[in-house]
Amino acid sequence: MKFAKPLPSYLLQRYQGWHATTYTENKAWYRRLADEGQRPRAMVISCCDSRVHVTSIFGADTGEFFIHRNIANLVPPYEPDGLQHGTSATVEYAVTALKVAHLIVLGHSNCGGVAGCMSMCSGHAPELDEKTSFVGRWMDILRPGYAAIEHVEGEQERLRALEKKAVCVSLENLMTFPFIEEAVNNGTLSLHGLWTDIGEGSLEYYEAKDDKFLPV
Amino acid sequence: MKFAKPLPSYLLQRYQGWHATTYTENKAWYRRLADEGQRPRAMVISCCDSRVHVTSIFGADTGEFFIHRNIANLVPPYEPDGLQHGTSATVEYAVTALKVAHLIVLGHSNCGGVAGCMSMCSGHAPELDEKTSFVGRWMDILRPGYAAIEHVEGEQERLRALEKKAVCVSLENLMTFPFIEEAVNNGTLSLHGLWTDIGEGSLEYYEAKDDKFLPV
Amino acid sequence: MKFAKPLPSYLLQRYQGWHATTYTENKAWYRRLADEGQRPRAMVISCCDSRVHVTSIFGADTGEFFIHRNIANLVPPYEPDGLQHGTSATVEYAVTALKVAHLIVLGHSNCGGVAGCMSMCSGHAPELDEKTSFVGRWMDILRPGYAAIEHVEGEQERLRALEKKAVCVSLENLMTFPFIEEAVNNGTLSLHGLWTDIGEGSLEYYEAKDDKFLPV
Amino acid sequence: MKFAKPLPSYLLQRYQGWHATTYTENKAWYRRLADEGQRPRAMVISCCDSRVHVTSIFGADTGEFFIHRNIANLVPPYEPDGLQHGTSATVEYAVTALKVAHLIVLGHSNCGGVAGCMSMCSGHAPELDEKTSFVGRWMDILRPGYAAIEHVEGEQERLRALEKKAVCVSLENLMTFPFIEEAVNNGTLSLHGLWTDIGEGSLEYYEAKDDKFLPV
Structure with a gap:
């Protein structure tokens, strides 16, 4: 792999700062987390967006949240077809192996993925319709949600409605996983839908x- | 969706703390990030593990890193088959839309996903071999890497070798994406492989x- | 301009080192910063002193801080008299064109400019009182601050008090600029005063x- | 000063990282720099632009460069009129008090200040012509340089020519200061003009x- 490069120096410096402060002050706790394994109370599914860090918003302590981040915080429906489902793997691991108590889906304003989905569903982004568009095919998960918000007046309002719909579609799809439905029904797991406005906080x-x- | 529950109060309290401090002190910056869009310098692919938060290790400022987190920080090879590939969608968005300058794969010690993969590949986890195991099918991405480390002596050493292999397999798979190979070749993108030891920091x-x- | 000389070779060598490493590893990011323009989150006003580099203390990434450095980190009051005000031009550009979110004034210990001001104000530096002294006239900005600390016992203590006063005088003068007052009042800009001890760090x-x- | 705010927490964390690493490892040197005073070999006059940090480009050690940064790295001509001349104060201090051996003016590509000057001189930015525009009045220093590059073909080429002219005008103005002319003539000071391209490095x-x- 001739192409791989060392860590950019500005990150190296920051890592060293973290190691000399946060890590050094909490060494025993990190040691224990390594030896005893993680025991997160909640799993959060949020977007990759650089402006929405759930660890910041909820002051997450190390070891507290099991976090999956993908484009537009989407969860596909349960499909045990033997193919690769990265998101389904994360919820399976969180619920059946780690037995988290909460599963939180966090959507957000100004979401590029959701905006792309709206363009695609309204016929304004043919490039996303192509078979080879990974983003387009991923946003297909939200297509059923588009019908429900298509009538909303005002482009901004429609976009926000679709962002929130993305949270609801994910929650509904989560319930199609037998192990989630069972955990919710016997009270060991609760599902939560959230949406945050980046500018307003x-x-x-x-x-x-x-x-x-x-x-x- | 009768099943969905409000935010647990311990998180509500923390959100309010964040809003009253971090958000309020940086309102103008959040407002601007919302209005002008994100311009992250790097994308990081790391694990969902609650003990490894890249935002902490690298002191990430809001707006700085586009972060995808999945089980064992894996990237599948390029497969434009029209099916849902959540991870491929994240790198497509980061490289073609956001045009990030760095793509960093961050692996870590004590990785549950990698340990599962080793059990599966060595015949000790038949449940992961089943078609219906999402984690098993996801860890299939790492199977080709197992052959290369099978001979390593000592279980701990073998596990670490496989954790690092997960980073390398992801880097190699990233290069199978035409838009990544092109960006790397013309110098607009660099790939980086990292591995952190949770206990040692x-x-x-x-x-x-x-x-x-x-x-x- | 017969007098101008080429770059001293010790600097040439260092530039070449920077170009071969930092620049080459981050080429794409520099390219992008050039093409898309800067978007610094903060402006810092600090001293020219060679011992206080804000980029080092705060691990500044390229593109992050808009930095004005002058003698004793002073800002004169708002005076729209049509004359040249270099410092006023920097804050005008930062606040009205770049719309930074933070404006930080960073003072420091062992400040030669402040020490000169104290000598001048206490009548021990007649050469600084002369009309032709640029340093003296510049330090006049801090004269109103001298009255407030004159009574402090101990020369070292008095000097430190005046160094901190320089930060306060600058903050107060910043608020006399209408565009700063407005931005502070509507919450899009925050002002911060800092003082660092060189020896103690x-x-x-x-x-x-x-x-x-x-x-x- | 009710308006002043504490340090934003992302900077606090970085400062702590710097203190725990760079400072702690070099404590004795910082202690000595504080006790014995600075002895910089060179003064650099560069732009406030967040993309051009001379400390990075020339790998500046603490204590090495006395740095003045203003809009467009301009130096006005010698004018001992008893008014405030912040830039003149910096060169006076560097040459007469610190007795630096080199005085370097560093210009750069994509300079917002220079671009504004070109718009103003070519009649496309009436707002900069106003008496109350601090940036406009500051850029007046470069007006004499505009005449010399007005004829250059191509907007990009003209802009670059003016950016380099800004360096030359500053060098020429520096030589109007008697103490600089004298130091240059007796060989204790040398002047240098540089220009860097942000994108190309x-x-x-x-x-x-x-x-x-x-x-x-």
Whole structure:
């Protein structure tokens, strides 16, 4: 692999700073986490977006959250077809092996993936329709959600509706996994839907009773 | 979705703490990141493991890293078959839309996914061999790497070798994506392989010249 | 300009080292910064002193800080008189064109400019009082601050008090610029005062509540 | 000063990293720099631009460069009128008090200040012509240089010519300071003109013999 390069020096410096402070002050805890394994209370599924770090928003301690991040925080439906399903693997591991107590889906404003999906579904992004578009095929998971928000007036409003729909579609798909449905039904697991506005720093949660998102 | 629950109160409290401090002190920057979009310098592919947060290790500022996290930081080879490839979608978005300058694969010690893969490949985990095991099928990506480390003496040593192999397999698979190979060749993208030891807090990088991992 | 000389060779060598390493490893990022323009999150006003490099203390990534350095990190009050105000031009550009989120004034110990100001104000440096002294006239900005610390006992203590006063005077003068006051009031800009001790490597910040500098 | 805020936490963390590594490893040297004062070999006048850090390009050691940074690395002509001249104060201090051996003016590509000057001089930026524009009045220093490059064909080429002219104008203005002319003439000080291309990472120097910039 002649192409691989060493760590860029600005990151090397920062790593050394982390090692000399955070790590050194918490050495015993890191040692223990390594020896005894992780025991996270919650799994969070959020977006890759560089502006939304769940570890920051929820002040995550090391060892606390099992975090899967993908484009637009999507979960596909249960499909045990023997093919590679990276996201399904993460929830299977979190629920059956780590037995997390909470499974949180965190959506966000200004989501590039969701915006791409809206363009695609409304016929404005033929390149995403192509078989070879990984982003397009991934966003297909959200296609069923588009129908439900198509009528919303105002492009901004429609986009926000689709971002929140992405959270709901993921929650619904999560319930199609037998091991999740079972854990939810016997009370060992709870599912949560959240959406955060990057610019406002606000947070909304999905309220089942009203079937809508409310400010926390 | 009657099953969805509000945010657990311990997280609500922490979010409020974040909003009253970090967000409030940096409001203008969040507002701007929302309005002008993200411009991350690097993409990091790391594990979901709750003990390895790249944002902490590299003191990531909001807006700096585009982060994909999956089981065992794996990237499958390029397969434009029209099916859902969540991981491939993340690298496509990072490289072609965001045009990140660095793509970093970060592996780690005590990786549950890699340990499962070793059990599976050595015939000790028949449940992972089943068609319905999402984790097993996902870890298939690492199978070709197992052959190369099978001979390593000592279980701990073999495990570490396979953890590092996971980084190399991902780097090799990344280069099978035409848009990545092109960006690497014309110098607009560089690939980096890293491995961190949770207990020691140490960091190693893949050195192409020697074809092995060296301490930073 | 017959007088101009080529780059001294010790610097040439270092530039070549930088180009072969840092630049080459980060080529794509530099290319992009050139093409897309800078988007610094913060402006820092610090001293020219060769012992205080803000880029080092805060591990600044390229593109992150807009930096103005002058004698004693001073900012004069708002004076739109049509004359040349180099420092006022830097803050105008940072706040109105670049729209930085933070404006940080960083003072430091052992400041030659501040020591000169103290000598001048206490009548021990007549040469600085002369009309032709650029340093003297520049340090006039800090004269109003001298009255407030004149009573402090002990020369070292008085000097430190004046160094910190230089930070406060600059912060107060910054607020006399209409575009800064407006940005602060509508929450898009925050001002910060810091003072670092060169020998101790310590850092203090101005705490508004107590109207004094506290260790970070 | 109710408006002043504490240090943003992302910078606090980085400072702590610097203190635990760079500072701690070099404590004795910092202690000595504090006790004995600075003795920089060179002064560098460069731009505030966040993409051009002279400390990085020339691998500056602590204590080595006395650095003045302003918009477009400009030096006004000698004007001992008793008014505030921040830039003149920096060169006076560097040459008469610190007795630096080199005085380097470093210009750069993609300079926002120079671009503004070109717009202003060609009549396309009336807002910069206003008496109240600090940036406009500051860029007046470069006005005499505009005439010399006005004829250059191609906007990009003209811009680059003006960026390099900014270096030359500053060098010429430096020589109008009696203490600089004297130091240059008796061989204790040398002046140097440089220009760097951000995207290419290249460096050119002003060659007196040919009266033009050549690659180093």
